Amino acid sequence: MAAGARVAAGPRSRAPMAQWRKKKGLRRRRGAASQPRSSDSEDGEFEIQADDDTRAQKLGPGRPLPAFPTSECTSDVEPDTREMVRAQNKKKKKSGGFQSMGLSYPVFKGIMKKGYKVPTPIQRKTIPVILDGKDVVAMARTGSGKTACFLIPMFERLKTHSAQTGARALILSPTRELALQTMKFTKELGKFTGLRTALILGGDKMEDQFAALHENPDIIIATPGRLVHVAVEMNLKLQSVEYVVFDEADRLFEMGFAEQLQEIIGRLPGGHQTVLFSATLPKLLVEFARAGLTEPVLIRLDVDAKLNEQLKTSFFLVREDTKAAVLLHLLRSVVRPQDQTVVFVATKHHAEYLSELLTTQGVSCTHIYSALDQTARKINLAKFTHNKCSALIVTDLAARGLDIPLLDNVINYSFPAKGKLFLHRVGRVARAGRSGTAYSLVAPDEVPYLLDLHLFLGRALTPARPHEGSLGVDGVLGRVPQSVVDDEESGLQSILTSSLELGGLSRVADNAQQQYVRSRPAPSPESIKRAKELDLTGLGLHPLFSSRFEEKELQRLKLVDSIKNYRSRATIFEINASSRDLSSQVMRAKRQKDHKAIASFQQGRRGRQEDTAGPAPGCPAPQEEKPEEDEEEEAAGESIEDVFTEVMGRKRQQPGPEGGAKRRREEARHRDLEFYVPYRPKDFDSERGLSISGDGGAFEQQVAGAVLDLMGDEAQNLTRGRQQLKWDRKKKRFVGQSGQEDKKKIKTESGCYISSSYKRDLYQKWKQKQKIDDRDSEEEGTSHQRGPERRGGKRGRGQGAAQPRSPGAPAGRVRSELKTKQQILKQRRRAQKLRFLQRGGLKQLSARNRRRAQELQRGAFGRGAPSKKGKMRKRM
């Protein structure tokens, strides 16, 4: 600000300059409240526009600046300055900053206070479009600042708190943690707008949420399940909502919130603006969104380079049972002591076990998983974000959206089954221009997922090779020295045997792992095949370790590998057989005959070992070629028949020209690239990784949606969800995938069927408890339940006409002048009581009571004798 002022001031002496600046500062501040006359400079600093000042001076003091006659201009008092500022910045070639977006001063001040100087690319692209009132579907890398993309236009649209209308903006988040974080951002960025926000999250007290909605908030930040619950309980119409955000949209749809989202969308008024944001939006969802939105603008950044350049990745090939030891080594010896690390595990049992294990080993850590108590989740996260512990063990609950600014490392203890999950997990680091590292432990059964990931990222897998020191660390798959594993393992084994609790937790985690392996989505068939072909026995040490362990460890690895790779030259027919045995003779003859085929097969295998890297983007998919191995086998198959006189069960060969099949294969291999059209789109792997169903690409998803509903007549509910049915052995009938679908359902006003557990009259109970006026409740009920017509009728009779209220607004405490019967009776009673007290009624009453008691005493015992009759006195 000062810098800008200095430029405008020109050369002056220091003291008067300071005075002048002070005065100018005052003047500037006053003006700014009504009219932002500033722009952000190239480096994002707030700068005063000298032209504006001179123009103001020309106009003279006290004369208002002429208002621009724009269509967006809302009032005479405060002209819309967007166009003015935009034009100004265009003239000065300083567009691209926040101020060039024509933001109002309170919003801009909030952004500056948060420390955002220049918008990120996605902010630069999306904010102007959303400000123009268009529906937007946006995708950009994790940590690219998407939250501000939808918050800033929202503040600009809502401007300031309105007591008259209900909530005007709705932000839907898939998890509590993300919603809480969005709330934090909303408070920080919208600090100077005065807008009120209500949080409606699962796990919190419903009563608090009813109260929050009665406070007339401008913005609702919610998780879909709880919002529907509250909306159904309160009969809440969301008719005043004009701006809706689906944050992490793909996750919202993927989490099985379809029913709830449908219900929420059904309650929204027509003509609201909708924006969808995520780091991983599949094309299919975009297509879907297109149908629900009004001419949406699609902004998809970083589709090719999905990972941040500031992020380093390392992959370690380890056995599943040694992962704990490797994790311990990474946390103790590889990451820096001051580093903060998030460890992603598959299940809550892993989180509990590793948390206990690391704590006993002196690594300060905490954990979060969805089944954990909400308060504990909050406390544990706060402990980590405030740097009270160095490691946070989490399930995928924390994979999305969480912004922990000082995070340095992510460790994938369980390798994610989907490429996009990997993106979200590792996206917790290297955010907002910071650097970070992601370490992934890959068990042999997880190698297909690793290959899938590389197909999704469009990168080649880089295997570490022995004696190749020049390899960088980034993206390399390598092994961990056996000595490291052994050292850590021996320590761990002794703890596990000595601690009963830890031993138990370990067993539970092992069982959970088996369950997890059974339930995780399968990798693609191509990757399964390639993983089988991939010979990882010759894999070198990961470059992170190779400098420390190279020679000794390599020798050790070599020995272990040679044992693993040992293949006996003799076949089963030759074991314990003398050289004169027939079987032995046949095998020797066969080997001699096939020596060429065997040699070429072995050479091929060696070639593949050297070429373990995945296909570079654009290379033909592996299944498109018939593997060389098959050819050799075929060659061997042909010659084997020459050895044996009779071959049983042989496939009948089609008569044809010699070597026909082989020639056809050769021809297929030599494609004319000019005319060759692949049957898969270029982005097939990328889109498959982004898909929301988990099983395959677009076609599979569409097919899944077209499942024939066998229970159509019996259970109408099941027909709605378009779910796949499965046979429930206990119920002896088909049920939906989750088994929850055949629970009792209720039909809402929007025509959706939702679980009957959503309606428990909690709101009525809360109102009774809060002694909320019946009249008020009736009005609330009217405004929530019936929509505009009924409310219109009411208004005609009473205050409604005088006090316009938005249709969707949860009724505020605006009292009606018309009273109910109960209110009138209550008021009469109160007035009667007051009159009675004013007339000294209480004194009269007590005197009368005293007199009656004395009369009674006298009547029963005679004058002056009450003390003798103790029993009677007691009764009186």
Ligand SMILES: Nc1ncnc2c1ncn2[C@@H]1O[C@H](COP(=O)(O)OP(=O)(O)OP(=O)(O)O)[C@@H](O)[C@H]1O
């Ligand atoms: N213009 C900006 N200048 C500086 N920092 C910014 C800017 N915009 C956002 N940030 C910071 O970048 C970090 C990441 O932002 P945010 O959480 O919005 O990213 P995201 O794209 O939503 O990430 P994810 O996809 O993981 O949810 C936050 O710490 C935020 O404060």
